[in-house]
Amino acid sequence: MSEVVVRVENVTKEYAMGHTVVKALRGVSLEIQRGEFLCIAGPSGSGKTTLLNLIGCLDKPTSGRVVLEGRDTSKLSAKELAWVRRQRLGFVFQTFNLVPVLTAYENVELPLLLLGVGTVERRRRVHELLEALGIRDFAHHRPDEMSGGQQQRVSIARALVTKPALVLADEPTANLDSETGKAIIELMHDLNKKRDTTFVFSTHDPKVMERASRVVQIRDGLISSSETAM
Amino acid sequence: MWVFLKLAARNLLRNKRRSAITFVAIGLGLALVLIFYGFIQGVDKQFTDDFIKAQTGHIQIHAQGYREKARLMPLDIAIQDFETVTRRLKELPGVRSVAPRIRFPVVVSTGSESIGVLGLGIDPQAERDGIVATKITQGKYLSGERGYALIGTKLADDLGLKLGDLLTLMATTARGALNAIDVEIGGIFTTGYSQYDDSILILSLADAQRLLRMSGQVTEIILMLDSTDQTERVARQIQQGFSEDGLEVQTWQELGAAIFSLLEARRQLMAILSMVVILIAALGIVNTMLMSVFERIREIGTLMALGMTPGEIRGLFLLESAILGAAGGLMGVGIGGALLKYFSVVGLTITQASQFVNLPIGTTFYAEFSWGMLAMFFVFAEGVAVLAALYPAYIASKQEPVQALRHA
Numbered sequence A: 001m002s003e004v005v006v007r008v009e010n011v012t013k014e015y016a017m018g019h020t021v022v023k024a025l026r027g028v029s030l031e032i033q034r035g036e037f038l039c040i041a042g043p044s045g046s047g048k049t050t051l052l053n054l055i056g057c058l059d060k061p062t063s064g065r066v067v068l069e070g071r072d073t074s075k076l077s078a079k080e081l082a083w084v085r086r087q088r089l090g091f092v093f094q095t096f097n098l099v100p101v102l103t104a105y106e107n108v109e110l111p112l113l114l115l116g117v118g119t120v121e122r123r124r125r126v127h128e129l130l131e132a133l134g135i136r137d138f139a140h141h142r143p144d145e146m147s148g149g150q151q152q153r154v155s156i157a158r159a160l161v162t163k164p165a166l167v168l169a170d171e172p173t174a175n176l177d178s179e180t181g182k183a184i185i186e187l188m189h190d191l192n193k194k195r196d197t198t199f200v201f202s203t204h205d206p207k208v209m210e211r212a213s214r215v216v217q218i219r220d221g222l223i224s225s226s227e228t229a230m
Numbered sequence B: 001m002w003v004f005l006k007l008a009a010r011n012l013l014r015n016k017r018r019s020a021i022t023f024v025a026i027g028l029g030l031a032l033v034l035i036f037y038g039f040i041q042g043v044d045k046q047f048t049d050d051f052i053k054a055q056t057g058h059i060q061i062h063a064q065g066y067r068e069k070a071r072l073m074p075l076d077i078a079i080q081d082f083e084t085v086t087r088r089l090k091e092l093p094g095v096r097s098v099a100p101r102i103r104f105p106v107v108v109s110t111g112s113e114s115i116g117v118l119g120l121g122i123d124p125q126a127e128r129d130g131i132v133a134t135k136i137t138q139g140k141y142l143s144g145e146r147g148y149a150l151i152g153t154k155l156a157d158d159l160g161l162k163l164g165d166l167l168t169l170m171a172t173t174a175r176g177a178l179n180a181i182d183v184e185i186g187g188i189f190t191t192g193y194s195q196y197d198d199s200i201l202i203l204s205l206a207d208a209q210r211l212l213r214m215s216g217q218v219t220e221i222i223l224m225l226d227s228t229d230q231t232e233r234v235a236r237q238i239q240q241g242f243s244e245d246g247l248e249v250q251t252w253q254e255l256g257a258a259i260f261s262l263l264e265a266r267r268q269l270m271a272i273l274s275m276v277v278i279l280i281a282a283l284g285i286v287n288t289m290l291m292s293v294f295e296r297i298r299e300i301g302t303l304m305a306l307g308m309t310p311g312e313i314r315g316l317f318l319l320e321s322a323i324l325g326a327a328g329g330l331m332g333v334g335i336g337g338a339l340l341k342y343f344s345v346v347g348l349t350i351t352q353a354s355q356f357v358n359l360p361i362g363t364t365f366y367a368e369f370s371w372g373m374l375a376m377f378f379v380f381a382e383g384v385a386v387l388a389a390l391y392p393a394y395i396a397s398k399q400e401p402v403q404a405l406r407h408a
C-alpha cells in the first residue's frame, strides 16, 4: 500500500537573467511515496536545487503543479507557504544553515517554538533527537564551536523534530569530507527506516546515490531515468 | 513570543560594537533633547511666573482708553469708586488678590536735589506678599500709617538717602494743578529688578490720592489668581460681569505679547534642533538595521525555510530595533533625567543677567523635572527606533526564500 506525499506534474521553471531566460526545469513529472529514500542525482547545474526548492514550497513553478499531500501549492500565498513548510516539511542544507546565535539545542527547538509545542513535549523531543543523532554532548554549543559533521547532525535533528511529511536535503554531504558524508547518509538512511520519515536528497556523488531506495537522474532540466533499488 | 525576543537580543549582541555605538547615539541624543526640553520648560515657566509677579500680574484692569495713553500715565482716565469694583472682583472664583494702584510721575526733592521718578500708590494690605513687600532690606513695609514712602536701594544710594530722611514729593494732580506733600523714608527695598530699585517710589494709596486729589479713584487694578491657567477664564468673566463699568481688561499674555512671542520663537528653534538630533540618531538606527539585514540574508532564507512568515521576519527586525531603542531610551532618560533632577533642585546660576528680558542679576534657573516627561521621552525614543526600523524590516520580509538561500 503506497501513499503519495508529493506529485510533481509537468513542472517547468525559468529564471530571468537580465535579457536571457534560463530554463532550469523543462517539464518534470515525479511522484514521491511515503517512506521513500529518494535521490535526485545529476551534474552541477542540471536543476536539482530548483526541483527541491519547488517540492519544498520555497519557490513556485513557471508552469505545472506541485501537489503536496493533496494540496496544490501553486495557489498559496507567501504566508500560507510558510505555514506549509513549518508544519509539513523539514530542510537540510548543503551549508548546514544553523542559526548562529542559537545553541544546538535551541536550533533544534526553534521549529517547535514556531509551532507552539508545549515546554515538556519540546524538551522531550529535542533531547530524544540529540541523543539519536549522537550530539547530546554538544547541546549547548553554538554552531561555530562544532565541526561540519556535527552541525549537519544538528540540522538533521532540526529538520526531523516537527515530524514532517517530507525532509528535503539539497546536497547534504557536499561540504563534508567523504568519511563524514558517508556517516551522514547512513544516519539519514537509518532515520528513514526507523522512523519511516520520507527523505528526498540530491547529490552528484555516486557513492551517496548507492544508499537511495530510488535514484532519479536529472539532466538539463529533464528527468533522464528513474531506477528503484532491488 | 519569547523565541523572537531571544533571537533579537542575541543578534544585537552578535555585533557588540555596532549595537553599542547605536545605543550610545540614541542615549546621548535623547539625553540632550531631554535636557533642552526640561530647561526650556523650566526657564519659560520661571520667566513667566516672574514676569507675572514682578511686571503685570495675571490681569490688569484700567478705565476705558487708558492703555492707549499709558505711556503718559494720564490721571484723568481713572477707575471711579475703586472700592466697589475691588470688592466685586474679589468675589470672583480663582482670584487671590486684587491690588488697586495709582501710577504717576513724581518729583522727589531732598532739599538739595530733585529727581523725577515713577510714583506708585498701593494698597499695603493687598500687596503684602508682593515683590516689594517681601524684599524690604531696611526699615519696614507700609503699615497703613500716613506719610511714609518706600524707595529702592539704588535710588537711595543715588540721592544719598537713608531710612528716616524726609522728602518732599511734587506732582501734577488729576486736574492739572501742582501739589506737594512731605513723607519720611519708612523702608528701603532691594528686589534685584532695576526698574524697581532704580526709580520707583512707593506710597500708600491714601497718600497718593491725597497728593493727586484723586479720592475714590485709581488708575489700575492688578489681579493675582490662584493659578496662571485660569487667566483666560477669569478675564472673560470680568469682561462679561463688568461690561457696563467702562473698564479695559488685559491678561499677562496680551501685556507681554512681544516677549512671549520671543519665547515661543526660541521654543520652536529648540524643537527644530531637537528634531535634527533625533533625525541623526534615527539615521544611525536605519543604517545599523540595514547592515544587520544585509549581512543576514541567508539566515533570513533559512528562517523562511523553517516556516517563519514574512510578517514574523519583519517583527524580528522591528523587535531588534525596539530593544536598541529601549536600551538607548533608558540610558537617555537616565542621564537626562538625573541631570534635570539635579538642575531642578540646585538650579543653574547665571551671574550675567540677560539684557532683553530684564531679569534680576544673579538669577538661578531651574529645570523642569517630572516622571511623566521622562516616560514621554522614553516612549518617544522607542517610537523613533521602531519607525526607523520599518524600512529595513520591510526589506528583510520581502526576501524571496530561494534567492535568500542562494545568497553568499
Ligand SMILES: Nc1ncnc2c1ncn2[C@@H]1O[C@H](COP(=O)(O)OP(=O)(O)O)[C@@H](O)[C@H]1O
Residues within 6 Å of the ligand: A015, A016, A017, A022, A023, A024, A042, A043, A044, A045, A046, A047, A048, A049, A050, A051, B403, B406
Ligand atoms: N535564482 C536563479 N537565477 C538565475 N538562474 C538560476 C537561479 N537558480 C538556478 N539558476 C540556473 O538554473 C540552472 C539549474 O540550477 P540548479 O537548480 O541550482 O542546479 P543544481 O542544483 O543541479 O546545480 C542553472 O543553470 C543555474 O545557473
Ligand SMILES: [Mg+2]
Residues within 6 Å of the ligand: A048, A049, A050, A170, A171
Ligand atoms: Mg544545487
